[in-house]
Amino acid sequence: MVSTLRSTASASTNPGSQSALRRLNEQRIVEALMAGPSTQAELSRATGLSTATVSNIVKVLQEASIVATEPTTSSGRRALSVRLNSNSAVAVGIDFGRRHLRVVVANLAYDILAEETVSLPLGHRADVGIAAAVDVLDSLLEDAGIDRRDILGVGTGIPGPIDHRTGTVAQGAILPEWVGFNLLTHLEETLGLPVFVDNDANLGALSEVTWGPHGSVENLIFVKIGSGIGAGLILNGQPFYGHVGVTGEIGHATIAEHGLVCRCGNRGCLETVASTTTMVELLSRGRQEPITPDDIVHQALAHDPATLRVIDDAGLAVGRALGNVANLINPEVIVVGGPLAELGDLLLDPVRRGLRRHAVPLIGQTTTVAMSALGARAEVLGGVALVFQHADISHHA
């Protein structure tokens, strides 16, 4: 079983290979069928594939029980109607956080079949997180009556960079106890299922172009503003991983050359001025108990002036960093996610102002900034999408 990055890289470096092409074409047929049953001729028109190719792929998918066919007529001629056996193949998403674990099971039609979120102790070790994930998944499968053999794979995200050369969690993770841990192999051994691992912001980005409203966007950035700040990139329609798998580290863009020391070892990083951790510190001054990110949302919605100012300053700083990002990769859409999503324009307005101030004019004018519509589920749903993107659908027994 290869990690996400490895399979992505091989598909992109060798785009003409038979297996990469077959998988791509299968995915296009499955995607076309998500809109409803189609005849083979309709599938050919919808995908641009030849009728012979469509017919071959339908046969393979039928043998794997992914689709079912029945005779029909179309314009008076005999035809074959093809429909998705949605529940014959499901994917599991697992989102590990600093204090939570979220598990979702969904089918090929992107319907959620089962879902649960549990709390984890702050500073938990990786094996504790994995044991909890196994328990939650087992009970979800039992409650929903899902056969383990129907699981195509497990897509999992963690709030930290993954070094794709080793498959381990790299330094800089919001979960420092997990650094150096090989989540891929441990999870595969424990679950006995194909596993795909990615950074949580990358999964958020994938989620926006699959589950979310941005399916037609080729170049999208998902920015997660939380205890850390990270971005996931969709470039030319695909998640982008770079040389060793560590991309979108905008939380460590330098904003203040001689600013606060950051957990990465540099100074004045975006995280030191705009993460929820920093907002909490600023707004808890003089209080007995520190406030929570939820309190920030409530206070802002109640128009507390200090909270609004802190959000405005943070948004401007994020916008400044995004201006530089947009100057570099010219995205069509930037989606903001994380625990402050409920703030809506209170957060987006300063982000947009910062972006327009720091981007070259043409880029400032053509970049859309939007709040994520997927809320706290963005990452875990991205895990499901990762499986559908990489699992070998037709070789599923």
Add this chain to the structure above:
Amino acid sequence: MVSTLRSTASASTNPGSQSALRRLNEQRIVEALMAGPSTQAELSRATGLSTATVSNIVKVLQEASIVATEPTTSSGRRALSVRLNSNSAVAVGIDFGRRHLRVVVANLAYDILAEETVSLPLGHRADVGIAAAVDVLDSLLEDAGIDRRDILGVGTGIPGPIDHRTGTVAQGAILPEWVGFNLLTHLEETLGLPVFVDNDANLGALSEVTWGPHGSVENLIFVKIGSGIGAGLILNGQPFYGHVGVTGEIGHATIAEHGLVCRCGNRGCLETVASTTTMVELLSRGRQEPITPDDIVHQALAHDPATLRVIDDAGLAVGRALGNVANLINPEVIVVGGPLAELGDLLLDPVRRGLRRHAVPLIGQTTTVAMSALGARAEVLGGVALVFQHADISHHA
């Protein structure tokens, strides 16, 4: 005729389309043949394509006179040896600068057949530049005895962003007289040849992975430090263009929030602290005549302390911007080009220091910074490569 961006985008959004696949496979065969003549079986092994596919493509390329075949034996069996008719198809590169115009004609084996550089007056209009290019190309073709019908296309670069929605030169160009000009259509009409247009830094990047030593690098950034500062991106092995075609604008990364006003309308952009224009201003203070970029190189190589200090400060600022860039897209190699390339480590050392200071540790450690080996030819050679990448080789008459 489509612009570069459009053909790239269609290939990437529809990677399974028959025409995109055919062109890719043809390119792989042609690339394999650049190493020397091969049998069809060897081509199949070298490209991973089936022997049937290789045989079909060889037939098509032979009809277009791109390759020639002759019977041979291999391990005692009859086989067909295929070799490139290198000069049967050539490409033209044209590099427009503020004060120069450079034209190159090269064949499919990446041999330069003809080359000339001429001066243009500072502030020249676009039609003056085009007329000069037509004259230079005509005389090069005549002198080298190249038949116009053998030209696959013309790849041209200009120091400014191209808006791919309109094909025009966008605001922010180093050639302000060219803004709003549709170089693609004007050049196609004047030359009567297929034309591909791109930003000069993008062509520099393409050049490094084709003519240059970085052919195996999947993720590379080419940074041109000149009167402006711009970058070209190779991501997943292909030039990257983003949403409207304006990428790599790192010259406008904010370095000093309240710094000098930049020609883009923002303040404290990288260009205001690290372009050759700024270095010239700093080092010409108190002189009768301003110095030139060449003087900067000579003075630095002669260890003039003020020049070395200015280069060090500029390099650090470029490195800081590149640290943020590397945090975002995690390149394997960053290549520095432009008129200061002769400075070597005098410029690269501070760039590397700035990069390591501002990149997250894993990225700082895994990013190689190198000087371009292609010198002033990088952009024009990238124009040639652009043609070989996008022209329809087998449909060449």
